[in-house]
């Protein structure tokens with residue numbers, strides 16, 4: 001009998017057709033909104049496999065799915081998976097690295113450019129008729145080209161950002177990482193610096209680590225106070241890597257120049273979040289990997305990972321902490 005699979009968000013016809021060859025699939029059908037944790041727990045039933053699109057894989061969900069053998073995340077980040085609970089039940093967990101790197105790096109550059117050149121602020125000014133009053137010096141921005149970029153977390157995506165910055169924008173690129181990367185330093189001409197030096201010397205600081213116990217609130221008041229007053233801070237990693245209250249205060253007091261954000265401590269961001277009231281912030285709704293092609297590629301990779309797991313083959317991208 002073919003294994004039952006639950007797909008927690010709508011996937012392309014091609015991905016669905018691939019899964020249908022091997023599995024009995026049921027899919028969340030409402031394109032208007034994401035499935036809630038409660039709904040997923042109610043619907044997962046006796047599925048042996050789950051294609052998960054950012055859903056919390058918690059003890060509560062797993063206890064509602066007694067037959068579950070494999071969880072395949074359509075994401076590279078897996079901080080929303082309770083790895084201990086999965087290990088305890090022997091559940092195979094997979095993710096989707098590499099296929100999204102260029103897309104996320106493109107968006108990071110978009111945030112750097114938008115924050116430095118005040119793109120959304122000026123867009124709003126033109127739309128609101130403010131151009132009639134002229135565009136004075138107080139609305140001029142900062143250069144991206146030839147500036148100093150510091151990347152915290154020089155992994156797959158960090159490297160793609162470094163490459164764009166270095167070769168596309170003539171930036172001087174430094175990085176801080178858990179371990180040094182001599183190959184990357186040689187290949188891309190980037191310099192390793194201790195974290196405090198990256199914070200103190202960079203014009204742009206991009207945070208690109210995964211969310212772990214170690215990186216939670218890695219950037220807070222002390223780190224913001226080390227940055228230049230003209231610094232631009234970009235977060236495309238996970239919201240909880242940053243102490244958001246400290247970020248809000250830093251931006252409110254203009255302690256740094258601006259921020260570009262794709263991720264937040266609580267998502268979706270509430271309309272009351274003070275970040276939304278500040279001119280010196282560019283905000284995006286966690287869409288780093290969201291082009292149609294990249295999301296389709298991620299879903300297809302997740303589907304292949306899941307089928308391999310359910311048919312007893314080693315999936316290409318098992319979550320490293322869950323590898324035997």
Ligand SMILES: NC(=O)c1ccc[n+]([C@@H]2O[C@H](COP(=O)([O-])OP(=O)(O)OC[C@H]3O[C@@H](n4cnc5c(N)ncnc54)[C@H](O)[C@@H]3O)[C@@H](O)[C@H]2O)c1
Pocket residue numbers: 076077078097098100104152153154155156157158176177178179208209210211212214215236237238262263286287288289290
């Ligand atoms: N906004 C989005 O849509 C989006 C899209 C993709 C990925 N992400 C996030 O970006 C993260 C990174 O993705 P990736 O594919 O580049 O991962 P990766 O594992 O290739 O790179 C992460 C790097 O961070 C380093 N690192 C880990 N802990 C650290 C610490 N405590 N201090 C310093 N460095 C540390 C690692 O050594 C590694 O080099 C993902 O885990 C995900 O959370 C967000």
Ligand SMILES: O=C(O)[C@H](O)CO
Pocket residue numbers: 074075076077078100288289
């Ligand atoms: O981790 C990821 O892949 C993104 O945040 C979701 O697309």
